[in-house]
Amino acid sequence: MSLENPAALEFLLARRSRPAKTLVAPAPTRDQLMPLLTAAARSPDHGKLEPWxxxxxxKGAMPRLAALTEDCGKALGKSPEDIAKGRSQFDQGQxxxxxxxxxxxxxxxxxxEQTYSAGAVCLALLNAALAAGWGANWLSGWAIHDRDFCAQALRLxxxxxxxxxIHIATEGSAPPERPRPDLGAITQWVSE
Incomplete structure (x- = not known):
């Protein structure tokens, strides 16, 4: 049995995240999201720990998260620009x-290795969403790295x-292609 999958390789060679600010309704339903989560959960997981x-x-949670981002930003002394940028992914999120x-x-x-596994899950979910025809983007930002925000917003x-x-919704506009790494500059071959 051949494991070759030219369509999957072609998808990976052409994949492109969609800027979160260009994603519009509708977003996937719970039923539509489950296969994407299932695909992401198949990521490498040394020791079968499920470290994620x-x-x-x-959509209903987004206003609360946007307001909490603003409150936390003010408490941290963030600039109005940083606060606006931090809350925008929730203000605009589907x-x-x-x-x-x-x-x-x-x-x-x-x-x-547990951290790497969680990162692999992020990329797998992003790619699963794109392969399913959704627009998707992997974001972070100062708020999700703040322990107080995470404790209040997500009860971590x-x-x-x-x-x-991983923001997932309908692609509102196609993004332009962006420069990609020079493989010759970042690849080293070891033969001996």
């Missing part, structure tokens, strides 16, 4: 999946943090 989980932020890294005690799997435990917010 999902929090789906639906649906986002917070991929939560969950650090689990393990003698065999170092913490950094001490061993948890946000690996990324």
């Amino acid at each position: 989980r999902f929090i789906v932020l639906e 649906l986002a999946v917070a991929v939560i890294e969950v650090q689990r005690p393990s003698e065999k799997v170092p913490a950094i 435990a001490e061993n948890e943090r946000v690996a990324g917010l």
Whole structure:
């Protein structure tokens, strides 16, 4: 049995995130989102620890998160520009999946590998959404790296943090292509 999948490779060679600010309604329904979450959960997971989980932020949660971003930004002394940028992903958001890294005690799997696994889940979810025909973007920002914001907004435990917010909705406008890395400059070949 051949594992070759030219269509999947062609998709990966042409994939392009869609800016979150260009995503419009409708967003996926819960039923439409489940296969995307299933695909993401198939990411590499050394030790079968499942060092991640999902929090789906639906449209109704976005105003609360935007207001909390503003409150936390003011408490942190953020500039009005930083606050506006931080809350914009919630003001404009249709649906986002917070991929939560969950650090689990393990003698065999170092913490950094658990972090990498959570990052792999973010990329897998992003690519699954794009492959399913949705617009999608992986965002972070100062708010999701703030422990107080995460505790209030998402009720995260001490061993948890946000690996990324994957915004998923309908593509409102096609983004232009952007420059890609020069493979010759970033690739080293070792033969001996």
